[in-house]
Amino acid sequence: MQRTGAAPRTDTRSRVQKVALELFAEQGYEKTSLREIAERLGVTKAALYYHFRSKEDIVHSFTDDYFDAIDAVIDWGKAQPPGDATRREIFDRYITIVLAGAEVFRFIEQNRASMQSMDSVKERFGRFRSRLDTMVDLIAGPDGPLRDRVRAAAALFAASTTCMHFWGTETDVDDLRAIIFEIATDLTS
Amino acid sequence: MQRTGAAPRTDTRSRVQKVALELFAEQGYEKTSLREIAERLGVTKAALYYHFRSKEDIVHSFTDDYFDAIDAVIDWGKAQPPGDATRREIFDRYITIVLAGAEVFRFIEQNRASMQSMDSVKERFGRFRSRLDTMVDLIAGPDGPLRDRVRAAAALFAASTTCMHFWGTETDVDDLRAIIFEIATDLTS
């Protein structure tokens, strides 16, 4: 059976994304050079520049989807009537995203400083910046008491950090999801 | 009144620490050059090398105290009989440390990747590495059920991240402390 479709034959681009994400998350964005990524793939640096405009561009290629997903949750939440059911649904969707993009999320956690200096330069102004505040507003209300706001933030932080911390261990994903969801509702009931 | 004591007159060393911590936390460890730190202080790079052996050494100079404090809590916890009272005391001490060293903690959070590649090189093996696992063992027991372990981790993560997130705002520290403590006990009762 011969290949006939329009699918790329080598798909170097996605291989670059995969390796870059691994290395960036593992040893950090700044400490990982394009030379290292190229070597790992058996190509040269110049080849990377055919697929991506810059080193930062590689990052954007796998973070954009992630942030779009978060934005979708925020937009959905804004359109809903505030209340306990909406809150639960926001957490459910949020946890799904974090679990699905755990490796991307781990990269972000490990490279907070690098991320922040990226968006300050570029026109993607608030792309990497406190979406979290918006979600806190959504959960605790913009004028809610401090306790509610701190607990909402804690729920979101706890969800993402525990997910990241237990991801990749022998832990069952569905068990983890249930436990995290319980934590989030306990903190914002 | 003339100075007579043994106190250093200029105390460049501590000024370096202060500026470095600020810049490292703000824009990242790798992105901050020694030239930049020196310029901000009105001295030259070479002057920094009189006070510190290397760039990493500056980091260690303000993280060592922090980690020693965490270790002290761990050691104390290990010597106590497991139970609810010990748990509460661990959280209380932990929150105190995090609140007191909020800026150092923020630096660590922002530069996770850089931190991890430091201790892998040096003889300070686990210095920056999962102390957190040890604390989870202390709180949930080494063989506790997954739910307890995840919740213990969540409590610790929540404490440190919310502390960092609300630190520097107009939030009252004692209010914050009480709220965080409540979260921690809610999650591990």
Place this chain on the structure above:
DNA sequence: GTCTATAGACGGATAGAC
């Protein structure tokens, strides 16, 4: 689409004068 070669800049660190 991938290569070689290189430009161009900046980093950490050291030597040695003062």
Place this chain on the structure above:
DNA sequence: GTCTATCCGTCTATAGAC
């Protein structure tokens, strides 16, 4: 304790051949 001057390594990015 701070300076000037410099070494040497590495990095991102580009030009241009194949």
